[in-house]
Amino acid sequence: MEGKRMKFEGVMAIVIAAIVAIICLDGILINKLPMEALRYPLFCAAVVMLTAAIEIVKAVRNGTGKQKPIHKNARNFAVAAALMVGYIILMWLFGFIVSSIALTIAFTVIYKMEKPVAINIGAAVVIIAVYFIFSRLLYIFLPEGLFFEWLF
Amino acid sequence: MEGIIGGLFSSVLPVNLLYMFIGTFAGIIIGALPGLGATTGIALLIPLTYGMEPVHALLLAAGIYQGAMYGGSITSVLLGIPGTPTNTATCFDGFPMSQKGQSKEALGASLTASAIGGFFSCIALMFLTPLMSKIVLYFGAPEQFMMAMVGLGVIAASSHESLSKGLLVGFLGLVIATIGGDPMTGYDRFTFGIMYLDDGIDFMIIAVGIFGFSQAIAMAEEAQSISGDTKLRGRLMDGVKACFTHWKITLRCSFLGVLLGVTPGAGGSVAAMLAYSTTQATEKDKDTFGTGNIKGVIAPEAANNATIGSAIIPTLAFGIPGSATSAVLMGLLMIHNIVPGPRLFLDAGSTLYTFFWGLVWTCFAIVIIGLPLLRFFAKVTVVPYQILVPSIVILCALGTYSVRGYMFDVLLMFAFGILGYYLKKAHYPMVCFILGLILGPTVESNLWRSLIIYGDLSFIWTRPITLALAILLAAVIIIPIVKPHFAKKKGEEK
Numbered sequence: 106m107e108g109k110r111m112k113f114e115g116v117m118a119i120v121i122a123a124i125v126a127i128i129c130l131d132g133i134l135i136n137k138l139p140m141e142a143l144r145y146p147l148f149c150a151a152v153v154m155l156t157a158a159i160e161i162v163k164a165v166r167n168g169t170g171k172q173k174p175i176h177k178n179a180r181n182f183a184v185a186a187a188l189m190v191g192y193i194i195l196m197w198l199f200g201f202i203v204s205s206i207a208l209t210i211a212f213t214v215i216y217k218m219e220k221p222v223a224i225n226i227g228a229a230v231v232i233i234a235v236y237f238i239f240s241r242l243l244y245i246f247l248p249e250g251l252f253f254e255w256l257f
Numbered sequence: 258m259e260g261i262i263g264g265l266f267s268s269v270l271p272v273n274l275l276y277m278f279i280g281t282f283a284g285i286i287i288g289a290l291p292g293l294g295a296t297t298g299i300a301l302l303i304p305l306t307y308g309m310e311p312v313h314a315l316l317l318a319a320g321i322y323q324g325a326m327y328g329g330s331i332t333s334v335l336l337g338i339p340g341t342p343t344n345t346a347t348c349f350d351g352f353p354m355s356q357k358g359q360s361k362e363a364l365g366a367s368l369t370a371s372a373i374g375g376f377f378s379c380i381a382l383m384f385l386t387p388l389m390s391k392i393v394l395y396f397g398a399p400e401q402f403m404m405a406m407v408g409l410g411v412i413a414a415s416s417h418e419s420l421s422k423g424l425l426v427g428f429l430g431l432v433i434a435t436i437g438g439d440p441m442t443g444y445d446r447f448t449f450g451i452m453y454l455d456d457g458i459d460f461m462i463i464a465v466g467i468f469g470f471s472q473a474i475a476m477a478e479e480a481q482s483i484s485g486d487t488k489l490r491g492r493l494m495d496g497v498k499a500c501f502t503h504w505k506i507t508l509r510c511s512f513l514g515v516l517l518g519v520t521p522g523a524g525g526s527v528a529a530m531l532a533y534s535t536t537q538a539t540e541k542d543k544d545t546f547g548t549g550n551i552k553g554v555i556a557p558e559a560a561n562n563a564t565i566g567s568a569i570i571p572t573l574a575f576g577i578p579g580s581a582t583s584a585v586l587m588g589l590l591m592i593h594n595i596v597p598g599p600r601l602f603l604d605a606g607s608t609l610y611t612f613f614w615g616l617v618w619t620c621f622a623i624v625i626i627g628l629p630l631l632r633f634f635a636k637v638t639v640v641p642y643q644i645l646v647p648s649i650v651i652l653c654a655l656g657t658y659s660v661r662g663y664m665f666d667v668l669l670m671f672a673f674g675i676l677g678y679y680l681k682k683a684h685y686p687m688v689c690f691i692l693g694l695i696l697g698p699t700v701e702s703n704l705w706r707s708l709i710i711y712g713d714l715s716f717i718w719t720r721p722i723t724l725a726l727a728i729l730l731a732a733v734i735i736i737p738i739v740k741p742h743f744a745k746k747k748g749e750e751k
Binding site for chain 1: 683
């Protein structure tokens with residue numbers, strides 16, 4: 106027999122409550138802030154906890170044995186999330202231009218785009234143009250990457 | 258009156274119109290780039306204007322200001338990424354319209370609402386500056402606190418599916434808004450010892466993550482373009498017409514924008530959010546908000562552009578900038594030896610009236626420049642997801658990195674993107690979360706200021722404006738809760 110399962114809304118209520126609890130614990134236990142700096146955020150946190158409890162109870166009550174899957178296509182989600190994590194790591198290491206070109210190539214190859222070479226050349230031109238517009242015209246310097254900073 | 262007429266004639270000189278159009282075009286582009294807005298645009302302009310005539314510099318700034326406030330709505334509608342924080346509320350219905358293939362209609366509506374809102378604001382600036390200067394003096398910390406509370410009260414109306422869900426994410430927004438320096442004691446709160454969090458988390462980082470990044474993940478997961486298999490339908494002119502069909506919303510939100518623009522500390526983001534929430538709360542089809550209701554595009558766009566002119570009023574009248582953009586604009590004025598204060602109109606009246614008329618003409622300029630551009634922009638929604646997803650991710654990274662220049666902010670944006678993705682999956686109302694984030698700092702700082710002045714909460718019932726706002730707050734909270742019960746009872750009786 107299948108037991109009652111909590112609806113996804115309840116899981117997210119637990120996640121939110123946990124985030125707020127961690128934030129508050131940093132202020133109370135680690136930073137040991139005085140009460141006058143904590144009063145207002147703790148009031149807000151208390152409302153979060155109360156409403157999270159209501160949502161959890163509702164999610165357990167309304168939960169049924171079978172739940173709709175959270176992801177429509179779990180594989181696609183995992184690939185996209187991995188590519189985005191990789192993009193941030195690459196940007197940190199090799200800067201904006203290399204990481205952005207790598208991301209567009211990865212997407213067109215993994216998700217099987219037609220005429221990937223022409224598209225990627227076009228994308229590379231746009232990315233380099235954006236980099237120079239930001240750094241030369243707008244004086245906003247985009248990440249150059251640890252590797253290139255070390256190299257030059 | 259002489260000054261106003263003189264300014265009108267001066268503003269229509271071809272060279273002045275040229276500066277306005279250049280400024281407006283640059284403003285639209287700057288506004289459409291996430292992370293850059295009117296403040297950055299005018300700040301970048303300052304060094305270029307040293308050798309210019311003051312009137313030309315001000316007209317360029319007028320164009321950038323108006324253009325950027327509008328330009329941010331283009332990415333909000335097409336990609337779900339707010340170009341500037343003031344366009345965040347436009348994402349709620351603008352992007353779902355794009356997903357339904359109605360991007361042209363949404364873009365037409367945002368353009369027209371922006372132009373109308375901006376126009377009203379400029380008229381207020383020109384004719385109502387003395388009156389507005391008096392009104393603003395009545396808006397102290399207690400009034401600002403109560404006004405923000407009314408905004409938070411709208412959470413009750415915005416969370417039509419479940420009040421507890423709305424409160425949960427609304428107060429999560431309030432908690433996240435407390436990260437960083439405490440406005441009263443100066444202590445760094447909830448920073449986990451990370452120096453990047455000392456100034457708090459910039460709203461833009463969260464907005465880009467919650468709306469843009471989470472949308473990119475969703476598109477990659479579903480492996481389809483923004484409008485899916487839906488063909489582009491509707492015309493730009495349908496959106497233009499909608500602003501006149503819903504003229505009450507356009508006018509009401511423009512008025513709200515003018516009023517909030519003149520209030521120091523409120524600004525375009527608060528005005529747009531309140532306009533969106535109040536429209537949602539008062540319209541009969543409120544359940545369709547968030548799913549692509551054109552009224553949800555008109556309301557915030559009319560309100561945010563309506564703050565432009567009125568935000569300049571306290572800057573000029575008292576030398577107190579009403580927003581970050583007004584502060585930069587004040588810097589531009591002072592560089593050109595125009596010093597805000599009581600003698601301002603005596604010393605530089607003709608230049609200022611030309612600038613005011615310039616702001617009026619830029620409302621028309623955004624329509625003239627915007628309409629032909631939007632026909633091409635609208636096609637973004639049918640671009641294959643393999644190109645669009647990496648483009649959105651790159652734009653999100655670009656937008657968040659541009660805010661402060663830290664890779665840490667890009668990481669935060671990613672984290673908020675994932676959180677936003679799952680919150681949307683669990684049907685939590687993101688409007689409430691954004692309301693909490695935007696209004697949090699206003700609520701907290703003004704509450705403490707009021708408590709220091711009065712010692713207790715008596716300021717709520719001893720000041721006429723706060724009392725009126727308190728009654729409004731009670732109505733905003735109680736009506737959405739009670740109304741369904743009465744409707745049910747009425748139905749049963751029938």
